[in-house]
Amino acid sequence: MTQFNDTELTAAVIKSFEQTPNSRARFLLQELVKSLHDYVRKTDLSFEEWDTAIGFLTRTGQKCTDIRQEFILLSDVLGVSMLVDAVNHRDRDGATETTVLGPFYVGEHKVTPHGSDISADLSGERMFVQSRVTDLGGKPLAGVPVDVWHADQDGFYDSQRPSYATDGPSSRARFVTDADGRFHFRTIVPCSYPIPTDGPVGQMIMQTNRHPMRPAHVHFLVNARGYEPLITHVFVEGDKYIDSDVVFGVKDELIARVEKRTDPVMPDGKPADGPWHLMTYEFHVKPGGGLAPAPLGTKATEDA
Ligand SMILES: [Fe+2]
Structure with a gap:
């Protein structure tokens, strides 16, 4: 021995x-x-500290389900997710910046017609989002699936609501770019929200006197065949938490001005019911391959 x-x-x-x-x-x-x-x-x-760590990781695993990913959240709040992002995207060559996937990419992204209101049942300030996907030379890319998801007016994702099982997705959809690489949709202006604090990760954030907030944003996953999957957010300029995101996900290039508008007609020619907001953002993707991340509980797929 x-x-x-x-x-x-x-x-x-x-x-x-x-x-x-x-x-x-x-x-x-x-x-x-x-x-x-x-x-x-x-x-x-110490033994006690080692035991505390084991207990924490055990609870983190036990909190995970098909639609709840506490380990991604842990990676996010420790800055590991953004560090993995950084070491894998050192040279952007003009491509849109990337950021964390986050724990709420749960799939159920149904192809939805352009112009649809993906938050039709929610109260909140209305927002029109217009966007375009191009390559690094500005050439529009047609037929590209773009997954979109964001929190509701109370700061929750659809998958966090008990009603998700019966009502299905809300504020979550997939759009496919047209011949000019464009897509557009209606929704509500997202708000800043806390990461879940009912699990070990959120409790750790509170016990360490960190705030649990993420600045308002819309998630996008642009998955053009022959190009690197682009996982990113567009953040709402002026948000109170823009400089202190609990998951360290903000990059200057990803902050968009959301303009208040009173025009009676929206960019797609349809009438506005009242004041609305306009978010405009273009995505530029770089050649490459790789699999887009799999929604929770499934396998990665090139068409995810
Ligand atoms: Fe988010």
Whole structure:
């Protein structure tokens, strides 16, 4: 029997992964062991603290369901999601900036006609969104599926409501770009909202005196065949939390002015019932491939 000192222990665990057939998996596991062991050494982690961490991670897993992803939320609030985003998108070449997927991409994005009101049943200030998808040279891309989702007037996503199972999606849809790369739809102006605080991640945020708020935004997933899937948000300029997003997801280029309008007619020629808002944003995608993220509980697909 061998008794290791703590440095030898680290070396032994790293060595134990030597036979991992996949070299990338071997590298990731060995680096993980190094970082974890360094953390324990650096912090002189007590048994009680180790037990607290295990309990926290256990509760995080137990909170996950097909439509609730507490681990993504944990990754988001620790800045890991944005760091993964950053190391994978170092060179944008003029492509639209990316940001976190977030925990509310649950699928159920049905192809919806342009101009539809995706929040027809919700109260709130009305907003017309007009957008276009082009390549880096400005060439419009036709037939591109674009998934859209945002929170309601109370700051909740449809999937957080008990009614989701019976009523289906709201403020969530897929539009397919026309021959000129354009699409447009109606909805409500989204509001800032707290991440869920009824689980271990939200509780950790509150216990550490961080605020749980995300600035108002609309999520977009632009998935053009032959181009990198673009996962991003468009943020509403002027939001109170624009500089302190709890998941660190804001980038200047993704902030859009949402104009207040009183024109009696909206850009698609249909009458406005009253004052409305206009959000205009263009997406530029770069050539490449890769799978778009899978909605929770499903497998990734090129058409997701
Ligand atoms: Fe969101």
